[in-house]
Amino acid sequence: MSLPSITFTGHAQKEAWQNKVLPPVEQICEDVWSVPVPFPGSPMRYTVSYLLVGDGDVVLIDPGWDSDAGLRLAGLGLSDLTGIVVTHYHSDHLGMAARLRAASGAWVALGDLEVRRLSACEDLDLVLHNDREKMTLWGVPAGRLSEVAMDKPTLVHLQDLADPDLRLTDGSLVPGRGLDLKVVTTPGHSPGHICMVDETHSLIFSGDHVLPRISPQIALELPGPPNPLADYYDSLDLIAFEDEMEVCPAHEYRFSGMQRRVAELVKHNRERSAEVLRVLDRHRAETVWDIARHLTWSRGWDSLQAVSLRLAVSETASHVVYLRSQGHEINVPVTEPRLGALR
Template identity: 65%
Template sequence: MHGLSITVTGHEQKAAWRDKILPPVEQIREDVWSIPVPFPNHPLRYTLSYLLIGRDEAVLVDPGWASDEGWRHLAAGLRRGNLGFTDLTGVVVTHQHADHLGLAARVREASRAWVALGEHETLHLPAVGDVAAWIAADRVRLALWGVPEERLDEITLGERWLSTQKALAAPDLRLAGGSLVPAGGLGLRVVATPGHTPGHVCLVDEAHGLIFSGDHVLPRISPNISLQIPGPANPLADYYQSLDLIGFDDEMEVCPAHEYRFSGMRRRVEALLEGNRARSAEVLRVLAGGAARSVWDIARSLSWSRGWDSLQGPPLRLALAETASHLVYLESQGLNVHIPVRDPLPAVAP
């Protein structure tokens, strides 16, 4: 985008990404290790977990998707740092998605370490006893967005998704923006970066010159910014503000949760801002055509990396929710988009 580019620092990771294989465990600083954990049956393929060793304490960032294979990879990575699970004192998870939080419960059980999430992160579980009503309400919202009747079963959140959510670890600690992770000798500063999720956090390690960016800033992919109902009123506006907070340094090395390490955070932030603004402009062009009557109509008229017809199941749902987030943002900028986005029914509490 107009010449803005990052500088790749994780060369082995990028080679592995190109070759579609798992990258190696890497020692990236004296007491910092990068540990890839498989994310099966997904285009991202793996989550990059990070082991940070402090003064008599050790913290794991984003332990990854819950599977026996992932557990073995995580254990092997800890051994490279001469540690086992019982040596861990804390687990910091940048956000609640299962490819980040999934193994946290098992790690906690094996280590007695605390698990921490951002202070505003939600786990998206419906209230006890309201599962059927919650699923029904989700179906109503998707119909409001114009999803054809024959596609509703495909993308409505159902029992399988709920069972995955129920297995996720509830946090022992909540981390506020501007606070330090409570682990001696680490000096990890928390930056609240809502957008991708309501309570996403990044971690800044000034001493080592590292930024652990979770999914907030990735080297190649633009993270999905979805409208969640119930959820934040304007997630794209939140994301823009969060990018301003984290885009302060081009020299520090960025340690993302996927793909590969890089430097040039400020440059990457500018590219992400430009990309999202271009998407909003594309939405406006579709609206100007006058034919769109729903979120579905707009989404199917937008450009998608693999084409609209390739989107099925969860990716299709994410595409619709991303489109809805742009509509909400544009409306917040004073534009009357004339597209129903908000559920007219009372929200079912998460």
């Protein structure tokens, strides 16, 4: 049975997405603007930041990738910036926070469960060694390890991302006079991802937790939460409390119909887990890599390279651990006690 579709509300954003151009800066409603920030070298193309003006306080949600082009766009109206809220610890969301904080004096806030993991260790060589061991355990061929595994420049980049000045707990309000932003902790895409609900303007800022077209990556990372897909399902239940508010995601375009979209995402991930079981039954896969290469990918398995390939394998691993938690016996190595102990 087909699910009822969501309603697109960001028409200029959707047209820009289809035409592969940057959407315009838009005033969504009184005191709320959407500001696209380029995400160079990514198929996502840009991150949508949101600027909220309160009673003397100005807060920016998800400042985006750190770049001069992005800074020029984000500089619109930011002279009075007092706060920066980031939905999660990814470079296309947190990247420009340090530069904006230095320029404006604004505080930076993340969810209280969002922590540095790979970049928290000072011994980068140890992190790189463990990451290659994980990928080897998952069956990545030796000839593709260098392509898929983390490298030192990436780790250094992650270490340079801004540390937060504030931590936001579930159910708390984002500090800001004249603002009404309630925090909802929504782990899954990252361990401490948060969404924000603005009941005054009937808006939900969903970060990467719920996007209108793409199913967010739910990847298993070691060290990290043991069952991120289960966390994601729980988080979807938390955010699907109504269907009329306008959803403001960090990518693609605005829409309404959160409950409908959540139902689609749950259905998609359930079908993906079922496909993993079919692959195990038909191909006698012995590693996560063996499973992943037999799954359906939007542009085909052979098109996946570098980061996209890493995410595909990590996403497959998350389905394996979820299926095990549901009682399925799957004899595919995913973690070792030593790697798991790093959490």
